[in-house]
Amino acid sequence: MTSLPAPPEKRLGLVIDLDTCVGCHACAVNCKEWNTGAGASPLSDVDAYGADASGAWLNRIHTFEVTPRDAPAQIVHFPKSCLHCDDAPCVTVCPTGASHKRGEDGIVLVTEDLCIGCGLCAWACPYGAREMDPVENVMKKCTLCVDRIYSDALPEEDRIPACVRTCPSSARHFGDFNDPESNVSRLVAERGGIDLMPEMGTRPVNKYLPPRPKTTERPSSAAARQAEMPKAEGGFLGWLDAALEKLG
Amino acid sequence: MHPAVSVIFFTVASGAGFGLIFLLGSGFPVGGGAGRAFFVSLIGGGLAVAGLVSSTFHLGHPERAWRALSQWRSSWLSREGIAAIATLIVFGFYALIWMVTGERSTLLGALSAAGAAVSVFTTSMIYAQLKTVPQWQSRLTPVVYLGFALASGWLIAASFGNSDSSEIWGIMLVVLAWAAKWAWWARAARTRLGDAGSTPETATGLGFIGKVRLLERPHTGENYLTREMVHRIGRKHARILRLVALVLGCLVPVAILTLVGMTGAPAFLNLLAAASMIAGLLAERWLFFSEAEHAVSLYYGHR
Numbered sequence: 229m230t231s232l233p234a235p236p237e238k239r240l241g242l243v244i245d246l247d248t249c250v251g252c253h254a255c256a257v258n259c260k261e262w263n264t265g266a267g268a269s270p271l272s273d274v275d276a277y278g279a280d281a282s283g284a285w286l287n288r289i290h291t292f293e294v295t296p297r298d299a300p301a302q303i304v305h306f307p308k309s310c311l312h313c314d315d316a317p318c319v320t321v322c323p324t325g326a327s328h329k330r331g332e333d334g335i336v337l338v339t340e341d342l343c344i345g346c347g348l349c350a351w352a353c354p355y356g357a358r359e360m361d362p363v364e365n366v367m368k369k370c371t372l373c374v375d376r377i378y379s380d381a382l383p384e385e386d387r388i389p390a391c392v393r394t395c396p397s398s399a400r401h402f403g404d405f406n407d408p409e410s411n412v413s414r415l416v417a418e419r420g421g422i423d424l425m426p427e428m429g430t431r432p433v434n435k436y437l438p439p440r441p442k443t444t445e446r447p448s449s450a451a452a453r454q455a456e457m458p459k460a461e462g463g464f465l466g467w468l469d470a471a472l473e474k475l476g
Numbered sequence: 477m478h479p480a481v482s483v484i485f486f487t488v489a490s491g492a493g494f495g496l497i498f499l500l501g502s503g504f505p506v507g508g509g510a511g512r513a514f515f516v517s518l519i520g521g522g523l524a525v526a527g528l529v530s531s532t533f534h535l536g537h538p539e540r541a542w543r544a545l546s547q548w549r550s551s552w553l554s555r556e557g558i559a560a561i562a563t564l565i566v567f568g569f570y571a572l573i574w575m576v577t578g579e580r581s582t583l584l585g586a587l588s589a590a591g592a593a594v595s596v597f598t599t600s601m602i603y604a605q606l607k608t609v610p611q612w613q614s615r616l617t618p619v620v621y622l623g624f625a626l627a628s629g630w631l632i633a634a635s636f637g638n639s640d641s642s643e644i645w646g647i648m649l650v651v652l653a654w655a656a657k658w659a660w661w662a663r664a665a666r667t668r669l670g671d672a673g674s675t676p677e678t679a680t681g682l683g684f685i686g687k688v689r690l691l692e693r694p695h696t697g698e699n700y701l702t703r704e705m706v707h708r709i710g711r712k713h714a715r716i717l718r719l720v721a722l723v724l725g726c727l728v729p730v731a732i733l734t735l736v737g738m739t740g741a742p743a744f745l746n747l748l749a750a751a752s753m754i755a756g757l758l759a760e761r762w763l764f765f766s767e768a769e770h771a772v773s774l775y776y777g778h779r
Contacts, residue, residue: 321606346534346544351705
């Protein structure tokens with residue numbers, strides 16, 4: 229059913245911390261590994277070792293340069309996967325019912341057996357979260373590792389999405405956004421979590437934590453920089469410092 | 477957006493086919509007995525069916541296409557499939573009764589005409605619904621699709637029918653349809669992603685720090701997203717293609733209709749006008765896709 233469900237009980241999703249992400253791509257690699265070997269069809273590649281390698285990924289890491297008006301540019305690594313939107317346009321456009329949002333936890337999924345591979349859901353998504361599998365010819369997207377988070381076979385600590393489990397800088401967090409006391413809700417409240425492209429009206433569940441402000445106070449004039457120079461007091465270093473200063 | 481040939485052919489051919497079905501159902505005068513009735517119905521139905529079949533060529537799993545009829549509550553694509561198939565079935569009965577008895581059923585005709593209009597409207601809404609492509613998200617998009625369907629359908633009808641004033645009406649419909657397209661183009665030129673309020677700054681949420689620029693793509697190669705939605709090669713010859721669209725789609729048909737109307741030449745020469753217009757519309761539809769800017773291109777450093 230591609231109509232959106234009533235507001236789900238739980239709203240599971242990710243918080244991605246742009247301050248601590250180091251752009252190592254480990255989340256994307258572990259995502260690819262898990263989703264290639266897991267229950268659904270493999271996440272395939274074409275010409276993987278050739279000149280024109282190409283394939284489906286559910287998570288891709290972009291790198292942006294942000295230039296403030298009065299400070300040097302800074303680099304922001306930007307992992308991007310499905311945001312499991314509350315108003316997911318990829319769900320309502322689907323003609324077959326393959327693309328759906330779950331009523332119990334808000335996860336947006338594709339039932340591969342129903343997908344005709346028309347690609348309209350990918351057109352409807354502003355975030356580029358859906359990619360056509362070049363071998364299976366069905367639409368692939370982040371499942372929030374639905375086959376991990378509810379798994380009884382995995383140890384407790386592994387029952388989180390593969391990208392979160394593997395992140396070496398703890399830049400990714402998984403939880404229930406409907407619970408105000410959850411780790412993700414608290415992070416969003418404390419750090420001012422942001423929505424991507426709010427103008428699209430998708431109301432994404434996943435939130436991004438902006439980079440913390442850089443220290444910007446820098447002495448401006450040459451005299452001020454001179455005053456900041458350390459001075460050696462007494463002894464041989466004191467004599468050397470004074471002598472060299474006289475020389476200019 | 478990537479201009480897929482199957483989708484371009486689908487929208488143009490099924491538009492002309494349903495335009496013709498609309499006119500036949502509305503009682504466009506066609507003389508000449510069962511043979512003529514069969515032939516003209518075959519063209520209308522054939523174009524619509526050819527378009528629909530072509531549209532399945534771009535599916536990953538065409539054998540599952542029937543499943544697309546299930547989600548009419550939410551999906552314009554599903555509604556389009558249902559409207560098209562229902563219209564073709566009703567029109568099939570209309571044409572059959574027409575051929576056998578020579579009578580044109582008013583009820584089945586009206587149903588076919590209404591269904592044809594709904595089919596073209598739902599086709600246009602597949603594109604007009606997408607917030608991700610601001611140039612498409614406009615009321616003018618269905619107006620243009622309906623206008624071109626009616627005009628190209630009229631030119632085919634004018635080739636086989638025997639309406640005295642079909643040339644002058646044809647000229648008016650062609651000119652009106654292109655006037656709507658001209659307005660669409662003018663709006664599209666001032667409705668780029670940035671005009672609609674989507675920028676690399678809103679895409680990343682980093683605008684509060686400063687100007688955002690893509691430094692490095694996720695992967696060195698192309699991917700589905702860049703091939704499908706960040707497609708820019710098709711825009712390379714946009715100017716010349718627009719000229720081709722206007723000359724073949726508007727000027728040539730108007731000239732042929734004028735000649736036929738003024739000299740009293742045989743009406744089937746109007747078919748040349750129809751063929752020329754359809755060729756022009758293929759160029760117009762190529763530009764509709766290739767010039768469209770998709771929001772995801774903001775993550776890939778392009779517009």
